[in-house]
Amino acid sequence: MSDVRVIIQRDSERDERVVTTGTTAADLFPGERTVVAARVDGELRDLAYVLGEGETVEPVEISSEDGLNILRHSTAHVMAQAVQEIFPEAKLGIGPPVKDGFYYDFDVEKPFTPEDLKAVEKKMQEIQKRGQRFSRRVVSEDDARAELADEPYKLELIGLKGGSTSEDGSAVEVGGNELTIYDNLDAKTGELCWKDLCRGPHLPTTRLIPAFKLMRNAAAYWRGSEKNPMLQRIYGTAWPSKDELKAHLDFLAEAEKRDHRKLGNELDLFSFPEEVGPGLAVFHPKGGIIRRAMEDYSRRRHEEEGYEFVYSPHTTKGALFQKSGHLDWYADGMYPPMQLDEGVDYYLKPMNCPMHNLIFDARGRSYRELPLRLFEFGTVYRYEKSGVVHGLTRSRGFTQDDAHIYCTKEQMAEELDKTLTFVLNLLRDYGLDDFYLELSTKDEKKFVGSDEVWEEATATLRQVAEKQGLPLVPDPGGAAFYGPKISVQARDAIGRTWQMSTVQLDFNLPERFDLSYTAADGSRQRPVMIHRALFGSIERFFAVLLEHYAGAMPPWLAPVQAVGIPVGDAHVPYLKEFAAEARRKGLRVDVDASSDRMQKKIRNHQKQKTPFMVIVGDDDMNAGTVSFRHRDGSQENGIPKDEAIAKLLDIVERRVQV
Template sequence: MAQVQLLSPDGSVRKVDRDSKEALAALRQTTALLLKAALKQEFDGIRLGEAVVDEDGFHVDSDKDDQQVSVDQLPDLAAAIKKMVKADVKVERNELSLDDALAKVGDDQYSHELLKEAANGDKVVVYDVNGVIAPAQADVLLYADIIKNYDLLSVAGAYWKGMSSNPMLQRIYGTVFFKKADLEEDLKKRQEARERDHRVIGNQLDLFFVDPKVGAGLPYWMPKGATIRRTIERYIIDREVADGYEHVYTPVLMNLDAYKTSGHWEHYRDDMFPPMDMGDGEMLELRPMNCPSHIQIYKHHIRSYRDLPLRIAELGMMHRYEKSGALSGLQRVREMTLNDGHTFVALDQIEDEFAKILRLIMDVYKDFDITDYSFRLSLRDPKNTKKYYANDEMWERSQTLLKRAMDDLHLDYYEAVGEAAFYGPKLDIQTKTALGNDETMSTIQLDFMLPDRFGLTYVGKDGKEHMPVMIHRGIVGTMERFVAYLTEIYKGAFPTWLAPEQVHIIPVSDDKHGEYAEKVAKQLKAANIRAVVDHRNEKMGYKIREAQTQKVPYTLVVGADEMANGGVSVRKYGEKDQNEMSLDDFRKAILDDIATYSREK
């Protein structure tokens, strides 16, 4: 197998397989350093920020007062990198005094900060490409002449160090591979990602928007997006109520003491918004989790064994402080609504309740046509029990029960020993995104700790108080992330039952057939079908094309013949043929489509 030589920050050189992750990371790091040198060469006075390698490629941040890098200039930068490679440029490692290093970067404030952070006393190790230096913090290629298959992809804004209080810099994204075929495959995948990007589709279909000026990470749901979300929420509530859950509403604010008791303040305070001092000693907190709220519902009454299992569910709004740089459309937000639920059970009810929740999750997946998923059962490490909640009997018994429930359902699963939460074992259900990446959609977690911390009890058959086990479960996660997931899976072509507009009705002549079109719409709406009449003064062909662009499941054209026969001309999304149907037959057909959650248009 072919190998490459890597230069490490400590000056050592080693060989690794060319197909290894280490080699790819070094290739990306080296290309990013060459991009820094190209920026310095092409733009006089430019200031250079971080050069970062991640799972998707690399990016370089920069800033210039009088001129910003545009997408049109990326080919010039790519050509400059190519020229350096042809000239046999090398990445040199040098150890400099911090003063000399700072002098080399002049008045570049960002390079100053990076060098100072990387310095060891009054010395700093740097990589040098054609006189452009950067802290040496990762392996690079010893020889850069093998950098041939790369592409500079895009330019975007990014805050320095990911903090919104810092200046906005320009970020250039790039990708690079050893093999041309790998680059071509990556570019193809990126194109598919752009076409499926829920942010792009959300804008095209007018589903939602986020305006950083009024609140980064705080999405506004437009009428169409709100319709999709509301349909999902109603579906979820109906399914959960039918499964024995009692739906509740609880406040979005809670006394900080509750989160200190739960442990959230100790372990997650960096992800929480600052507490609000009410001036009378009371400290209120925007909730990052719903569990303490549902515990209050449980505690409000004395509970008996006859009350168990007690199933509480809520579409609960939560707030988490995500850094600006991590925010992304509906996938990473600061305000979210979680399809949350908590069941309180006796120890001998765990197995049945776990299986019941799992069956509900799989039934929901079936209705949304989610078929590619796997199970990950996280268990306690028997060799290191100190980091887990101390109750050996509960751990051993519950883990045995969960395994038995999975086996009884004939489900394959991966045992992740040592990956249980500190308060109990859990099952994560991993789904595949539209691009084939794993994402945790659903979770079932047993919790022995919170019932203990909050002093939860129930009166058993023996008349004595016992502590229940709490089961946390999420069926589809947050509404925001789930809508983003579905948008990308469906590529915006939502199944009829979810589509914000299910039927688009176009009169051939609005003057002659507009009234009949409204009559058709009225009958469809009476059956709870979302229908819209297009009265605009536009050509019919344009209206039909736009209905297809908006991915409406059914387009109806009504003219003189349809009006005379009491029918409609039906065109399904993605098809060119139109079929004549009576209005009654069409209504029955679309209601069947909706009732069966069919994805066929």
């Protein structure tokens, strides 16, 4: 037998080895059970792949990103096999891995029930224990059509050949010009148990699926289009160990408790009335207090930093968005036009920036006015499909804390540095302090401006980001068409990452709007434009904080900062006098004068996550004092009334979390 030369790559180490012809990737890693696939010359391959001359082979560990995707995609195949064993009439859609799990779509007569999912999961466990082998084979288009003649959705994918994507962007199983089928083979006899059109790779056997669980089912349009049939989608999750699965399920349980939609209902903060429409929230009084407190503090800090407040209407003539380019680049995200003024199209605004440009251009500007920082709490409207609307975090109408900064090119670096520092410090004031930064660079297929300008702007943003001393993650091609950006990514109390503030450079709009200022030498110069949204949107930031604090907002943001709890009815007037004095000092203090017993009142306000309860009985009333009960159940007794109010004021003003 002849030999072939291969290179084994592990991190930075390279090991050149001569092996016999027919050696597979699995043969290079004997006994390494955590290796589930290989990357050969940059392409993911099954461990059964036969190695060729000069190929570079990297092991793929099950706990790596690629390994997890392979594990989850293999588990999706096991789930699809289980479904068809229980429901033989089920037709197969697609089954890709997604973040933390997988799904598979099925065309079935009736939606799956919770009992169906339990049966499918039990059948999956049986298949997993059988140790079926995943076996890849290349097929012609005619053979694929013949083998999958009873699977209409697979036949459609065969017709596409070049591949397609699902509604969440996941690639489907067909890709490139080669068609492949994966067979699930009996471990002992080699007989075919099940098969699917798929590009792989997969685990060697089903026994290497350590831990999985089915989560839920939902309806989903075939290939994400409302014009296509509605299928039933089953979601699941799979992990390299039972401990990791348990940790993930515990995390999901905690996340569910913190879900802002659930908390918004329980704490009476906001709602989404059916009469208004999806993605359009109304804030209730308590939610309105939190929102106003957020906005008031932000407004004060912006004024201290030299921002000037502006206001703009919610709708405008379509010509403005034609000029800005939004009708060319962003029309799908805008609501349809309204026909007003003898056929003139008006649009609900998706962005505030075009109107801020009009404010800049309303009169001549001098270099002495720059940098000019315009700020607006501007409500915008974006058409999101109902399937992606998600509470306050993905809405159709929301208010941006939108700023646009106009400066000279010489001021650009300093202004960016000031802006990013201001953004991070303000986020810290709201209680977020675990950050990393993301630098989004030019999409080579979609950009305006010269390469030289992009290179200078990107280098400037990189230097500004690095000065913060935070991790900087590249996002190649992630910039908008008009310039690079820095995104602040914040981790919440349970480790989830949220994209918060963005700082973007724009070479497009100043050019489109022909913006200029008079320079010191009398010449007309083009300003640099910086877009900056700190919260992103008030609504989304509200949701992030609500989940971060699990509804227990810090006292300075809490709708009720303290509630008076009388031991008996005789103590109500005393507490009302205390509350009135506290309100005169700017505190939000109520008194619970209901007929409920004291212990029930305490339980009620614990559920409402009120920061402090001010309890008064005979001893306190006689001594001119109150007792403080904290969220954790601890209590301070006998605090003089004036001292108690001063203490509350201090906690609120210092924005302390309790």
